[in-house]
Amino acid sequence: MRFAFDLAAIPGRNQETLNFSEFPSHLLSCRSLNKSLPKMLRYVPEMLGFFLAINAGAINAVSLMQPMQVGVSHATGSISQLSIQLVRGGIHVTELMAVLVCFLTGAIASGIALGGGRFDPHKRYGLVLMVESSLIFASFLIFMLFHIPLVGLFPLAMACGMQNALFTSYYHAVIRTTHMTGVITDLGLAIGKGLRSGHWDKDNLSIYLALLSGFVIGGISGVIAWTQMGMLVLLGNAVYTLGMGTAYFGFRRSHFA
Numbered sequence: 001m002r003f004a005f006d007l008a009a010i011p012g013r014n015q016e017t018l019n020f021s022e023f024p025s026h027l028l029s030c031r032s033l034n035k036s037l038p039k040m041l042r043y044v045p046e047m048l049g050f051f052l053a054i055n056a057g058a059i060n061a062v063s064l065m066q067p068m069q070v071g072v073s074h075a076t077g078s079i080s081q082l083s084i085q086l087v088r089g090g091i092h093v094t095e096l097m098a099v100l101v102c103f104l105t106g107a108i109a110s111g112i113a114l115g116g117g118r119f120d121p122h123k124r125y126g127l128v129l130m131v132e133s134s135l136i137f138a139s140f141l142i143f144m145l146f147h148i149p150l151v152g153l154f155p156l157a158m159a160c161g162m163q164n165a166l167f168t169s170y171y172h173a174v175i176r177t178t179h180m181t182g183v184i185t186d187l188g189l190a191i192g193k194g195l196r197s198g199h200w201d202k203d204n205l206s207i208y209l210a211l212l213s214g215f216v217i218g219g220i221s222g223v224i225a226w227t228q229m230g231m232l233v234l235l236g237n238a239v240y241t242l243g244m245g246t247a248y249f250g251f252r253r254s255h256f257a
Contacts, residue, residue, distance in 0.1 A: 045119050045170045046207055049177055050214040051244055052163055055237060056178035057218025059156055062226050062233055066149045068092060072157040074179035075103055095150045099157045106161025117168030125166060126252060129245030133238050135159035140234035173204045183211045
């Protein structure tokens with residue numbers, strides 16, 4: 001089944017219909033045009049960002065509870081820890097550098113697979129999520145079978161780098177699903193702008209709140225699951241990510257193939 005798009009809503013276009021698969025991707029990613037889309041399609045970025053943030057929140061919480069207490073979903077903390085280790089002659093310099101390199105490698109892989117960070121429903125997000133799932137599963141195996149927690153963080157960092165670069169912008173919003181510093185900053189700016197002008201950008205606010213709430217929910221659920229199940233929680237994350245990838249693969253195949 002394919003949805004038809006009413007081009008009468010576009011200035012300068014006559015009444016006609018067009019399949020989404022034929023419609024320019026840069027226009028499909030414009031929020032003003034998306035108001036004419038069915039609700040299921042209109043809120044795909046918010047829903048995808050929300051569920052991705054849940055995943056990252058859980059993974060980051062689990063990684064912080066490991067001996068090194070390294071948050072793999074962002075680079076800021078790792079860089080600060082690396083700086084401390086370098087000055088004080090710590091023993092985990094190599095591991096911290098490896099975590100950063102793995103995060104970067106994951107982002108590079110997303111760039112190669114998707115060709116850019118702007119949200120575009122035609123892109124193969126499902127395939128990238130399936131690869132991310134395999135990396136989380138590899139981390140689970142390292143933790144459970146080989147009992148090497150430091151090495152187990154490497155594929156997790158790569159998975160987070162891959163996810164964070166999945167899509168980085170939509171409409172005028174900068175999208176980050178694995179760390180919340182930028183999200184909270186942009187949320188604060190949007191609120192401040194609304195208080196100053198009286199005009200509230202509800203579209204961007206909904207994206208930022210979806211990301212923030214998803215990350216918090218993921219963190220809480222990750223801690224609860226880790227307390228009850230230990231590192232089996234990563235198996236749950238792998239299945240969760242695979243499910244998202246499979247769902248988006250089917251969604252794209254149905255509407256944008």
